[in-house]
Amino acid sequence: MYEMKIYNTYTSSLEEFVPIHENQVSIYVCGPTVYNYIHIGNARPVVVFDTVRRYFEAQGYNVLFASNFTDVDDKIILKAIEEGKTELDVSNFFINAFLNDLRSLGCYTDYLQPRVTDFIQEIIAYIDNLVKKGYAYAVDGDVYFRVSKVDEYGKLSNRKLDDLISGARVEVNLKKESPLDFTLWKHTETGIAWNSDYSSGRPGWHTECCVMIDHLFHEKIDIHGGGSDLVFPHHENEIAQSIATNHHELAHFWMHNGRLSMDAEGKMSKSEGKVVWVKDLPGNPLSFRLYLLATHYRSPLNFSYDHLETYAKELDKMFNTMSSLNRTLDLSDELEECKVIDSTLVGLRTRFDEAMSLDFNTPNALTELQALIKLINQLLRQKKEFGLLKESLTLANYMMSILGIKVEYTPLTKEDKSLYAQWEKARAEKNFAKADEYRALLQDKGII
Ligand SMILES: [Zn+2]
Secondary structure (H helix, E strand, O other): OOOOEEEEOOOOEEEEOOOOOOOEEEEEEOOOEOOOOOEHHHHHHHHHHHHHHHHHHHOOOEEEEEEOEEOOOHHHHHHHHHHOOOHHHHHHHHHHHHHHHHHHOOOOOOOEOOEHHHOHHHHHHHHHHHHHOOOEEEEOOEEEEOHHHOOOOOOOOOOOHHHHHHHHOOOOOOOOOOOOOEEEEEEOOOOOOEEOOOOEEEEOHHHHHHHHHHHHHOOOEEEEEEEHHHHHHHHHHHHHHHHHHHOOOOEEEEEEEOOEEOOOOOOOOHHHOOOOEHHHOOOOOHHHHHHHHOOOOOOOEEOOHHHHHHHHHHHHHHHHHHHHHHHHHHHOOOOOOOOOOOHHHHHHHHHHHHHHHEOOOHHHHHHHHHHHHHHHHHHHHHOOOHHHHHHHHHHHHHHHHHHOOOOOOOOOOHHHHHHHHHHHHHHHOOOHHHHHHHHHHHHHOOOO
16 A cells, blocks of 8 residues: 545645545545536546545555435426426436446446435434534524534635625625524425425535435545535535534545636636536547546646547547557467566556555556556567566556546457457468458457
8 A cells, every 4th residue: 555645625735644444435525416417527526536436446445435416406496397397307317317427437336325315304403403502593494504603614715704704795694693604404485395393495505415424424534525616615514514513524634626617717607508518528438537637636627629639539549559458468368467577567557656646646647557558559569478468458457447447358259269360370371362251250240
């Protein structure tokens, strides 16, 4: 295991990662509100934290990973009314669509996926406790969190309480004691609602993640992740509730990915009509994954189709090299993985791991993978012995599976291998008629 360093938004510094429990990492990432397809900006945290999980696992950690579905929200209710469906129909549809997008981006889908509608009673109990402790108050069926009770408020987002209050004054809500107080429970007249002691209504957005983390992990977690747009107010509000309930900041590390924008002003809002949906990305969606990983996760990223095209070509090159490598080794029954001992290859792997261990520096890690691909091409051209090729395949599979772009290769059957050998023999003997015949057969089978 490498010593890892991670940038912690909570302390604004790069810190050594020490897990709460040895060899174990708990990660929670705020998931989508499921009223629409996801756009490429929504996909960034998904790819980033999938890669984080993959690296921890490759380092030998047991990773407990959870990300929620917000299936209670005004936008879902509106969509349900518009389409004459239930809220459940709408959210189920877009949860499926989301999981399809995840698969297309090479992300794992086998993580814990709590839904708000499955936690309503737990959320109500959590709010009751906050009210009992004096951290929350009810007014006309609504419940608000009393921000002034939490001294640490503003620490995550590096903001002063006074600045926040003057900034929040624009929004006038006479029910609230302070403009910073946020909604825990909302009395509602339209859409899906649940009964509580306060009113018939539904929970506000900021409580669900706290409740789900408490119920899934039962304690402070190692890493809480999300997009930088969630730092304030969402994550600040999560921390405030957790301090009030459990006397801790919910997570040891707070990780945030930078924004993905589409224009010079750095915006990609749906109202501007410039949304690019993941499902509409041209070509192999893995080229978008590669594009994302070529920039450090904390840096802002300005999307362009030209850049996407560049990474599509890059991905093609990698896949072609890996296909030739797999095929070459397969034809000689040398596909199984082996120990990497060659000093050049060990150097590449060390630099790859060092890059990933220093705050998940995927652009530097990618540079090492590209160097390896170049080396494999040279080895294939030189038709060297299989030892180095086998080690290269092992190493490439290791790097590519951490980055989530591993090429799946299906070994040839015995029959196909002998056909291939006959084709090569015919070519060597300059029996072109026979060679053409074999080539046609191999092409029909999609082997060449
Ligand atoms: Zn959240």
